[in-house]
Amino acid sequence: MKLSKEKLSDMLEKMLLARAFDTPLDDLVFESKIPATVHQCIGQEGNIGTIFPLNKDDYIFTGHRSHGLLLAKGLDPKKMMAEIFGKSTGYNKGKGGSMHITAPEYGAMGSNGILGYVTVLVNGPSFYSKLKKLNRVSVAYFGEGASNQGFVHEGMNLAAIWKLPTIFVLENNHYAEATAVEYACSTQDLALRGKAYGIPSYNVDGSDILEVYTKMQEVVENARNNKGPSLLVIDCYRYKGHQIGEPGGYRTEEEIQNYRNTKDPIMKFKKYLIGLGYLTEDKYIELEKKAKKIIDDAIKFADESPYPEPSETYTEVYV
């Protein structure tokens, strides 16, 4: 795999942007600028490696923990932040909120609050793409917790029998709220859940964005070449609580620190780029600042934006 310095740099910037986006959310929630709790993806930024092999017109279906993925797909942080604030300038005019951000113009087909339902919806666009020979792929993101929903399996079987260009991305961050994957899933090799349907299924290390990227590149290629669906199981970890304000206590501080110290996807990638000579400490700090500035602007934009008119409550139920 040969990746240009620009591409690698872009990846790092998107990871930094993801983290910069989710970091101030705690304060914004506590200040009630954001009206409800939200789910952060801090620690899971390696997973956005799955976005880079995609084109703008490929489709992604995401869940409750999806800010980083959406930013990588190209969405405007301003309009995302405004949506989370419940402002009329948000992608969905404030009607959706953090759990339901959608921007079809970027192939972001909608975040879903019903865990895992994306795994059946996702087959729609890939079915369409196959029917119309558009050569587009569709990707569904869901957690290891959501992978215990039955329809996930229906979605995989359907994609397999129809050889759809669907990629299932299972983000195994080891916890579903306060429930450990060791308890909830009967075997820890979650790739078996795809293999049950004859779907090529791979375990990848989410702390290594290049490993994620490379495997995704391969399965996207397969999908475009009419070789059918694949499942990627990304081993990853979230540093923050399930949602802002949750009580914690279901894992040790030690475990969290251990991940932070040894498996942080940004730190690992930074080290790698420095090793390659593509990055310096100074440059890194500059990029971090750049990301923070973008998010500061987004917060300012969201904060200053108007709320929707109350009359909007009654519109857009029907076409």
Place this chain on the structure above:
Amino acid sequence: MKLSKEKLSDMLEKMLLARAFDTPLDDLVFESKIPATVHQCIGQEGNIGTIFPLNKDDYIFTGHRSHGLLLAKGLDPKKMMAEIFGKSTGYNKGKGGSMHITAPEYGAMGSNGILGYVTVLVNGPSFYSKLKKLNRVSVAYFGEGASNQGFVHEGMNLAAIWKLPTIFVLENNHYAEATAVEYACSTQDLALRGKAYGIPSYNVDGSDILEVYTKMQEVVENARNNKGPSLLVIDCYRYKGHQIGEPGGYRTEEEIQNYRNTKDPIMKFKKYLIGLGYLTEDKYIELEKKAKKIIDDAIKFADESPYPEPSETYTEVYV
């Protein structure tokens, strides 16, 4: 495996009873003695090998094609037939019909018309049994078509993580209505669907009742010894249509004849018993007659039984 002559004889009798029960149903439906279509298990009698390792107080959950299994579990053909006729003397007073026969006193916990839902209900009694240390097992029967329902996978994962004494019996008769398993299931090794959850999963040949019995014996033993659930995938075939009156046409006559000639579970077992010296042609004919007599009596009983009072329509919604 050592099985007494009596046990083997009993197996044969139950197979003959199953076939004798389902054989006259075509006529009874066409004569409108039975008010609706029903699903026959003719050709699948090897599957009742799964019943013999069970005790009376073990639980079974069955589907729409379950007459043979229920008879083997000990249910009275009279009361079954009466139920199918919609008579007040039926197991469920005529309120259930062929698709909903239940007799808790025999551990027959209810046949279900919602395909595959038994795979989640079944974990209830096994959960109870484990909790109360009753050492009973629970078995769910479902078709290969039903195995494409998502909750089947939820049921298997739950049974696995809680190490429940649940046995999943997938009856792969190659068709779900007019849809072939080759089309509907992405891989033909359906045992993978259990292995995905780390569940010991086996493919067995349903034309050989002893193979079915032996494997079931083993997994029931495991369940009783707290080793958790298993999945048995039984390869079998139905000779008749999906239901009485269906148009057919989705498989060749040749295919059906081929199964009849080479894989008939009764014929194979008969041959085996004759080879052992446990059976003669004459004895077989006598047993066939005996089964037919039992069913003739059951039909007479059902026919002569009264319908329920119309007022029964309004009772038993609540306790």
Place this chain on the structure above:
Amino acid sequence: MKREITYKEAIAEGLAITMRTDENVVILGEDLVGGVGKGDDSLLDAWGGPFTVTKGFVKEFGLERIFDTPISENAFIGASIGASMIGLRPVVELMYGDFMGVCFDNFLNQAAKQRYMFGGAQKNPITVRTTYGCGWREGAHHSHVNYSLITHIPGWYVVAPSTPYDMKGCLISAIRNDNPVFVFEHRLLYDKKGVVPEGDYELEIGKGDIKKEGKDITVVAIGGTVNMAINVASKLENENISVEVIDPIWLAPLDEELILKSVEKTGNLLVVDEDNPRCSVATDIITLVAEKGLDYIVSKIKRLNCPNTPVPFSPVLEDEYMITEKKIEEAIKSVLK
């Protein structure tokens, strides 16, 4: 002489016309073709749907427009919703309305909410066809009438036509409409005949129909009960009782004006609805009148539903369970007495 075809044929015509006029219309469901996947073309079209509605479709449209599905209602309805987001107009069949239990999220949280939740950034032109109704001796898992559950959910259009003519026109309108539409097809009507034009025609969404004019009582009847109500109305003419039979056709949006106007004229209301009584379409229509037309009522308001029980299997019990002309007649008389 006007052409008569069955309700089932009317469905088939509606489907075929929309498929011919719009290549984005595809149809999906269990056993719609039959015999697929065996690599033997002579087996195709074995069933043409569980009720043979789509018999012959594979010949005209090929396996790229009509899709047999595994028994995975979440998966194939969900995929249809997903495909509808970006340009397809899937018509998906849920074999029995009872089975909505296994795939209800499609209806509760997905198709119905996406447009709103995404601030208008999506639309979902999906049509769900399902069959419903008791009388086939199929027991509690294959006989229910579940249109009230869907009518409850904002975001759906719901239609339950009672004649072949209405069925064809409404189905065509449903498929061409940009909103999710749920089409309830009564199994006992499948073989009923009626006059239906050959060509392409649409019926207005949300528009009900006066099936028979009258002046003493308004009977709002739905789906399978409309013909019964008409028969009763004819019979009662001899007894000098003049019954107006209103068929709302669409349960959502509901033709409120038509119902209110009729009640204004007759002063009495009976709603006949085969669904279970509580939180039903019957209660919905009665509430419409209670809120907006109370002053019109001269004697009584009444609902006639199936009982508040599951559907029993035994013919004797199911007959007791079902709505009949006799029950409608009695209900009318009890309102007017």
Place this chain on the structure above:
Amino acid sequence: MKREITYKEAIAEGLAITMRTDENVVILGEDLVGGVGKGDDSLLDAWGGPFTVTKGFVKEFGLERIFDTPISENAFIGASIGASMIGLRPVVELMYGDFMGVCFDNFLNQAAKQRYMFGGAQKNPITVRTTYGCGWREGAHHSHVNYSLITHIPGWYVVAPSTPYDMKGCLISAIRNDNPVFVFEHRLLYDKKGVVPEGDYELEIGKGDIKKEGKDITVVAIGGTVNMAINVASKLENENISVEVIDPIWLAPLDEELILKSVEKTGNLLVVDEDNPRCSVATDIITLVAEKGLDYIVSKIKRLNCPNTPVPFSPVLEDEYMITEKKIEEAIKSVLK
């Protein structure tokens, strides 16, 4: 001085009492304990439920009476139904009522129909607890009120208590009852306090309550709107409007007599119901009165529901969406004017 505890504490007490008095009561749900399966007991009881209702339970009852579950609502509710057939009394938590979409068959075709369909050969003493209601700014997938869907289905008892006292007593009755019972817990009430006796007490199933007596209008309010209605009633006393507030508490069975008697006295009816309007509990109650109490009505019948839309996220929109005291007051006045 009488002891006051919160609605949430009342739930916890009801659960604990039934668990202490009957070893067949077990509870199941997502994250009810938290920290299970890590082999580290110090992590147990990390959450005590998503809303901390069952905090501390694992200490008293152990991991053999309280079960964390995977995110498999079909599986763990289905298993509970199965276990209820043979002697357990599972109390199972569906975290948000909205999620009934993914496991609806449990409610539509299983728990509710088994007893009937099996001719009385089974019973299903299962209790489903769920939370509901808007106002938490959680968007369209975590805010809905779905009790009308369950009330529609024969076979269920449905309760939606509005006070800690009612909650505790009804929950105990629900768990001890041999029928499937659905308990709707309003999230905005969780921290509301009220007087609750310490001990074991049951409240009669199907019995509603007059929360405030009055003579000009009957306001039937449900769950989260009862307190609002009481406040409005108090306020309107100053304007010489006497409002009777009826809390049916149980939506099934419904206390028809209580409602009819009140309407007989007041002659006017407003039903306040946070669910979407169509085929709702509001329409159900109005139909009851329209059928059996029409003669009592002197001026108007009215429903006040949330709008016929999904729940919007933005606070401005959700506030517009929600039922408020102001809306109740206006509705009362519009009935009486």
